[in-house]
Amino acid sequence: MIVQYDEKGWHIVTQRSHGLLAGQICARWKVTDQPEKWVETLIATAEHDDVYNEFERSPLIDENG
DSSP: EEEEEEEEEEEEOHHHHHHHHHHHHHHTTTTGGTTTTTHHHHHHHTTTTOOOOHHHSSSSSOTTT
C-alpha cells in the first residue's frame, strides 16, 4: 500500500488498486510485441497483489484515526 500525506490530507493507494493500474498499463502493450502467453501475462499483472487484501486483514482506520 502506498500512503502519502500532504496539506490536503491522506492519499492512499491500496495493493488492489496498484494491481489494477498495472493491468491497465499492461493492456496497452503493443499487439505486435505481446508475449506468447498474452492472456496469462495480462491476468498475472492485474492480479499480482490480490493475495494482499488489507481491508480483510485489519482496518485502515481505528479509534486513533
